[in-house]
Amino acid sequence: MSGPTVFANGSACEDLTTWGHVLPTSRPAYRDRVADWTGVGRNTAELYLGMAVHELHGVSPSYEALCRAVAGSEPICALLDKLPQAKRQPNLLLGAVRFLAGPVDDPASFLHFVTARWGAVADTMMAHRTQTNEPGRCATLLPLLTSLPQPVALVEVGASAGLCLYPDRYSYRYTTSLGEHRLGDSEIVLSCAVTGPVPLPGRLPEVVWRAGLDLNPLQANRDDDRRWLASLVWPE
Numbered sequence: 001m002s003g004p005t006v007f008a009n010g011s012a013c014e015d016l017t018t019w020g021h022v023l024p025t026s027r028p029a030y031r032d033r034v035a036d037w038t039g040v041g042r043n044t045a046e047l048y049l050g051m052a053v054h055e056l057h058g059v060s061p062s063y064e065a066l067c068r069a070v071a072g073s074e075p076i077c078a079l080l081d082k083l084p085q086a087k088r089q090p091n092l093l094l095g096a097v098r099f100l101a102g103p104v105d106d107p108a109s110f111l112h113f114v115t116a117r118w119g120a121v122a123d124t125m126m127a128h129r130t131q132t133n134e135p136g137r138c139a140t141l142l143p144l145l146t147s148l149p150q151p152v153a154l155v156e157v158g159a160s161a162g163l164c165l166y167p168d169r170y171s172y173r174y175t176t177s178l179g180e181h182r183l184g185d186s187e188i189v190l191s192c193a194v195t196g197p198v199p200l201p202g203r204l205p206e207v208v209w210r211a212g213l214d215l216n217p218l219q220a221n222r223d224d225d226r227r228w229l230a231s232l233v234w235p236e
């Protein structure tokens, strides 16, 4: 008797996507990536400046300006230093201010808001985790998923609200040097620019079972959880 093929995806350590049980990096490099996110081993000003220079420059000008402003503000760094180290992450602070409807388009207003509303900002940071859910990743997983014997069962470790557990429910638009390759009829279209000889799928996967594991599962049908996920999306 043969059951569905089980595909396990995981990105439990924040942005580090793993394929099945195979970690693409060596252990020390893996630890370094985690340290990048949590700030372990660096002071708060270095953490925010590093985020501005290495992650945000050329991607999100407004967040780059905010992180540079935090790095240059001793009073704000002193407030952040009251939190446990893993809770001082730039993405957590930026998401918390957005969640509280604070200003993120002007560094001076941002710093003022963080100071004036520090209690609420700190409570929000303590109560949440960085849980960006990026279903766009399904476009990169699809060639592999459709190459497996069908049907498949999916397990995702670090699923957040589970939006990556529905690769069969989205539409896809792959842009290649030869033109566009479209798949699916959902109104939610995931676009993906393709370089190199990727075996583009000719069909959607047949998913017969799916499950997500998470330290803090979010529910897409809860207003606060949806608002938190939206607060984590960078403005640009």
Ligand SMILES: C[S@@+](CC[C@H](N)C(=O)[O-])C[C@H]1O[C@@H](n2cnc3c(N)ncnc32)[C@H](O)[C@@H]1O
Binding pocket: 010, 011, 012, 013, 014, 015, 129, 130, 131, 132, 133, 134, 135, 137, 156, 157, 158, 159, 160, 161, 164, 213, 214, 215, 216, 217
């Ligand atoms: C950055 S989110 C990624 C969500 C989803 N995999 C995606 O790619 O859209 C990482 C998720 O992993 C979860 N997480 C972190 N460490 C974990 C662990 N040790 N066990 C289970 N979940 C974990 C977090 O709560 C968070 O929801």
